[in-house]
Amino acid sequence: MSLFIRNEIREMHGYQPGKQSQASKIIKLNTNENPYPPPPAVAQAVQSALESGLQKYPDPVATPFRMRAAELFGVEPDWVLCGNGSDDILTIVTRAFVGQGELVRYPCPSYILYKTLAQLQGARWQEVRYEDDWSLSDDFAAPADGLRLVFLANPNSPSGTMISPRRVLQLAEKLPCPLLVDEAYVDFAGESCMPLVRENEKIMVSRSLSKSYALAGLRFGFLVAQPQVIAELIKVKDSYNCDALSIAAATAALNDQAWLATNRAKILATRERMARQLAEMGFEIVPSQANFVWCRHPGRSSLELSQILEKQKIFVRYMNYDGWGDGLRISVGTDDQINICLDVLKSALS
Amino acid sequence: MSLFIRNEIREMHGYQPGKQSQASKIIKLNTNENPYPPPPAVAQAVQSALESGLQKYPDPVATPFRMRAAELFGVEPDWVLCGNGSDDILTIVTRAFVGQGELVRYPCPSYILYKTLAQLQGARWQEVRYEDDWSLSDDFAAPADGLRLVFLANPNSPSGTMISPRRVLQLAEKLPCPLLVDEAYVDFAGESCMPLVRENEKIMVSRSLSKSYALAGLRFGFLVAQPQVIAELIKVKDSYNCDALSIAAATAALNDQAWLATNRAKILATRERMARQLAEMGFEIVPSQANFVWCRHPGRSSLELSQILEKQKIFVRYMNYDGWGDGLRISVGTDDQINICLDVLKSALS
Numbered sequence: 001m002s003l004f005i006r007n008e009i010r011e012m013h014g015y016q017p018g019k020q021s022q023a024s025k026i027i028k029l030n031t032n033e034n035p036y037p038p039p040p041a042v043a044q045a046v047q048s049a050l051e052s053g054l055q056k057y058p059d060p061v062a063t064p065f066r067m068r069a070a071e072l073f074g075v076e077p078d079w080v081l082c083g084n085g086s087d088d089i090l091t092i093v094t095r096a097f098v099g100q101g102e103l104v105r106y107p108c109p110s111y112i113l114y115k116t117l118a119q120l121q122g123a124r125w126q127e128v129r130y131e132d133d134w135s136l137s138d139d140f141a142a143p144a145d146g147l148r149l150v151f152l153a154n155p156n157s158p159s160g161t162m163i164s165p166r167r168v169l170q171l172a173e174k175l176p177c178p179l180l181v182d183e184a185y186v187d188f189a190g191e192s193c194m195p196l197v198r199e200n201e202k203i204m205v206s207r208s209l210s211k212s213y214a215l216a217g218l219r220f221g222f223l224v225a226q227p228q229v230i231a232e233l234i235k236v237k238d239s240y241n242c243d244a245l246s247i248a249a250a251t252a253a254l255n256d257q258a259w260l261a262t263n264r265a266k267i268l269a270t271r272e273r274m275a276r277q278l279a280e281m282g283f284e285i286v287p288s289q290a291n292f293v294w295c296r297h298p299g300r301s302s303l304e305l306s307q308i309l310e311k312q313k314i315f316v317r318y319m320n321y322d323g324w325g326d327g328l329r330i331s332v333g334t335d336d337q338i339n340i341c342l343d344v345l346k347s348a349l350s
Numbered sequence: 351m352s353l354f355i356r357n358e359i360r361e362m363h364g365y366q367p368g369k370q371s372q373a374s375k376i377i378k379l380n381t382n383e384n385p386y387p388p389p390p391a392v393a394q395a396v397q398s399a400l401e402s403g404l405q406k407y408p409d410p411v412a413t414p415f416r417m418r419a420a421e422l423f424g425v426e427p428d429w430v431l432c433g434n435g436s437d438d439i440l441t442i443v444t445r446a447f448v449g450q451g452e453l454v455r456y457p458c459p460s461y462i463l464y465k466t467l468a469q470l471q472g473a474r475w476q477e478v479r480y481e482d483d484w485s486l487s488d489d490f491a492a493p494a495d496g497l498r499l500v501f502l503a504n505p506n507s508p509s510g511t512m513i514s515p516r517r518v519l520q521l522a523e524k525l526p527c528p529l530l531v532d533e534a535y536v537d538f539a540g541e542s543c544m545p546l547v548r549e550n551e552k553i554m555v556s557r558s559l560s561k562s563y564a565l566a567g568l569r570f571g572f573l574v575a576q577p578q579v580i581a582e583l584i585k586v587k588d589s590y591n592c593d594a595l596s597i598a599a600a601t602a603a604l605n606d607q608a609w610l611a612t613n614r615a616k617i618l619a620t621r622e623r624m625a626r627q628l629a630e631m632g633f634e635i636v637p638s639q640a641n642f643v644w645c646r647h648p649g650r651s652s653l654e655l656s657q658i659l660e661k662q663k664i665f666v667r668y669m670n671y672d673g674w675g676d677g678l679r680i681s682v683g684t685d686d687q688i689n690i691c692l693d694v695l696k697s698a699l700s
Binding site: 008014017037056057085088091095097202216218230239243245255 | 363399406434438442445448451463579582585593
C-alpha cells in the first residue's frame with residue numbers, strides 16, 4: 001500500500017513536535033506553552049457554548065472571533081481568517097500559494113515546520129541563514145526561480161530575536177512574492193508587523209492563541225491579510241475548520257486584554273531573571289523577545305545537559321540544525337519551575 | 351496580490367457548505383445534523399478536560415480516542431487516525447495520495463467536496479455516474495491514467511443509498527489505487543465496510559461524529575486503515591489537529607453505545623414515517639439508509655418547493671447536479687420539525 005503514497009510523502013520524515021508527556025510530575029519547558037492557566041472567561045464561554053448544544057455545525061468563518069480581532073487590530077472582519085491553530089493557517093497559506101515544484105523560502109535556523117509544509121506540497125525549499133547578529137541580509141528578498149512564498153517567524157524560534165517592522169517592510173517590498181510573518185510569539189515582544197498589512201498586500205501576519213493566551217490545548221490561530229487574499233484562502237480551508245467550543249473560548253480570551261497584560265508581565269519578569277542567571281552560569285544567551293531563551297554553554301554539550309535535565313523530569317528542547325549547530329531552547333515556566341531547572345543546570349556545571 | 355494565488359485556486363469557486371443560520375427560529379433540515387443533543391457524557395468530559403487546563407498542547411494522535419475506537423472495531427490503535435472532522439481526514443488522504451495533475455475518481459451525484467479536494471491539489475477529477483438503480487458499474491473500478499484515489503460515500507449523499515460491502519470489496523480488488531469509503535452516515539444504515547479494512551489494504555474507512563453522535567459543532571472524525579497507511583498519513587496531518595476538549599468529548603461519545611442505539615432508533619422511525627408521507631404526497635423517494643431523504647415531485651419544481659419552505663423558515667437542501675438533475679435533500683429532524691415541514695409541502699402541493 002505504501003506504494004500508493006506520493007513519493008514526496010514517503011521519503012520525508014514528517015515534522016516531529018516536542019515531546020508531549022501526559023505525566024503530571026514533568027516540568028515541561030520544551031514546547032513554549034504558557035505555564036499559567038488561560039483567562040477565566042474561557043471556561044465560562046465553553047460552558048455556555050456547551051449549553052447551546054453541539055449538534056449543529058459551527059460558524060464556518062468564526063464570525064464572533066473575526067469581529068473582535070478586527071476591532072483589536074483596526075481592520076474589518078474580512079481581513080481575518082481563523083484557523084485550527086496557527087499551523088492550520090500556515091498549511092492553508094502554503095496550499096494557496098505554492099504548487100508542486102515551486103519554491104518556499106524561510107530563514108535558518110527557524111521553525112522547522114516550514115520545510116515540512118513545502119515537502120507536503122511537493123515544493124522545493126530554500127533556507128537563508130541569519131547573519132551572526134540574527135539580522136537578515138538582502139539575500140532574503142532576492143528573486144529566485146519559482147519563488148512563491150516566504151515565511152518569517154518573528155520573533156524567531158529558537159533564537160527569540162526579531163527583525164524590526166521597518167526592515168520587514170523593506171524586505172517585503174523587494175520580494176517577488178507574499179511574505180507570511182509568523183507572530184506566534186509577538187505578544188512577548190515590543191513590536192509587531194500587524195500595521196504593515198495595510199501598507200503592503202504582500203504582507204500577511206499570523207497569530208496563535210497557544211502561547212500568550214495559554215490555549216495550546218484549544219487549537220486556535222488566525223491570519224490578518226488584505227480581504228482579497230482572505231477570500232481566496234477561505235476556499236482552501238476545511239469548511240468548518242474551527243469548532244464551536246474553540247470559537248467561543250478564543251473570542252472570550254481575546255476579550256480579556258487585561259489578563260494578557262498581567263500574564264505577559266509575569267512571563268517577561270521570569271524571562272529576564274532566567275536569562276541573567278543563565279548568563280551568570282556561563283551560558284551564551286541570545287536576548288529573547290519570546291517566551292523562551294536560547295542558550296549554549298561553551299564548556300558543556302547541549303545534548304548532554306538536556307539529558308541531565310530530562311533525568312530530573314525537566315524537559316527542555318534540544319535543537320540541532322544541520323550545518324549550523326545546536327543549543328537549548330528553554331521555555332519560560334513559572335518561577336518555581338525555572339528555579340528547579342536552574343538548580344539542576346548549576347549542579348551539572350559545578 | 352490575487353496574482354500570487356495558485357491558478358487552480360483562483361479559478362475555482364470553493365466548496366459551499368449548506369447555510370448555517372445562527373437564528374434560533376429556523377427549522378434546519380439542510381445539513382444532516384442530528385436534531386437531538388449529544389450524549390450527556392460529552393458535557394462532563396469537556397468539563398473535566400477544562401479543569402485539567404488548556405495551556406498544554408493536546409495529545410498529537412488523540413490516544414484515548416484511538417484506543418476506544420480500536421476496541422470498538424476490533425483493530426489496534428495504530429489502525430486509527432483522528433481528524434478535525436472527517437473533512438480533515440478526507441483532506442489528509444487526498445494530500446497523501448494525489449499529486450498535481452493526477453486523477454481522483456468519485457461517483458456522481460455524491461458529496462461535492464470530493465471535487466474541491468481534487469481542485470485544491472491541482473489534480474484532475476473523474477465522475478462516474480450511478481446507474482439508475484444507484485448501483486455502480488465496473489467502470490468505477492477501471493484503470494485510468496494517473497488514477498491515485500477513489501472516493502465512495504457509502505451511504506451516499508444525496509441519495510441515501512448504499513453499495514453493499516461485498517460489491518465494495520469487488521470494486522476495490524479491481525482498482526489500481528486506494529479506495530476511501532466515506533461512512534459519515536453509516537450509523538443509520540444496516541451494514542458497514544469497516545471489516546473490509548483487514549481484507550484489503552487498499553480500503554480505508556472514514557467516519558464522522560457529526561451526524562450519529564450529534565457533534566457537528568465539535569469537529570471530530572476518524573479513519574480506519576492498515577497501520578502502514580496510517581503511519582504515512584500522520585506525516586501529512588497538522589501536528590495537533592484535534593484539540594483537548596474534542597478528544598475528551600469524542601471519546602466520551604464513543605463510549606456511550608447505548609445512547610447511539612436509542613438515538614438511531616428514533617431517527618430511523620422518523621425517517622420511515624417521513625418517507626411514507628412524502629410518497630403519499632406524490633414525491634419520488636429513494637429508500638434511505640442515512641439521516642435524510644432524497645426526493646423530487648414530478649409535478650413541482652424542487653427549487654420552488656425549497657423556496658416556499660424557506661419562506662416559512664424551514665431550510666432543506668436544494669441540490670442541482672450538472673447534467674444529472676435536481677431534487678430536495680431533507681434531513682431527518684425531530685417529529686415536530688418534520689410535521690411542520692410536511693404540512694408546508696402538503697399545502698404547497700394542494
